[in-house]
Amino acid sequence: MITIARPTWRWDPWREMDRMQREISSFFTLPRPRRAASFPPLNIHSGDDDVIITSEIPGIDPGDVELTVTGDTLTIKGTRKPHEVKDGETWHRRERGSGDFFRTVQLPYTVDSGKVQAEYSLGVLRITLPRAESDKPRKIAVTPGK
């Protein structure tokens, strides 16, 4: 008897359709990640009184990141150090990026720069930017006239 070995994976149109359908339905739950303008990629989470920006910057020293807030603009600046090759070392693969990075984000309001918080854990930078008190919308009561 002759048996022909088949590859374990074959292109299956039904499976492809199913995958596409799942992809489309996921459009409605979360914004689909779009290509980042530059490194590091940012996600923005908006709240009523503040905005949280998270960014994946693995393998840096928190001291190597510089954050500045002026008015409504946030600037993230830093360096990701490359691996220093010693004698007798050879590369097999080099896929991780390194070098200087710089990004600016303009927020829809003025930030209370004194209350900005930033923490770096597990390679993710998380910045909380509260809206300045003076910039918050104020409700004006309408009194009935006579």
Added chain:
Amino acid sequence: MADTTKNLEKAPAQETALAERTKDRPVFMPPVDIIEDANNLYIYADMPGADEKGVNITLENDVLSIEAQVAEVNFDKHTTTYAEYGIGDYRRAFTLNESFDRDKIEAKMKNGVLSIVLPKSEAVRTRSIPIKAG
């Protein structure tokens, strides 16, 4: 600016089997640096969001598999309005062409980067035959 543009987008992990994962979330292929010296092989993988408890490394039949679970982060009073990166688990596997001392493999996780040191086995280190110029 150096080559930071390389990892602008997380690549999806390669499908290895027809079976689906039980968790409905994306799986990414972490970018890696692999370096070799006389005694060891070093693997560095960028897996932001994963901590040491969620990482699983297995070496079976010369295939080294790296898997990492990323904990869900909740933004209870916030809605994600703009996203440039997706959140999901990581998976990648490599075929190693040399034998390594399994018991001495070391791995650590720091700031979202997994480092693995695979010491070459004594047999491999002594097997290499020097070739003389004739």
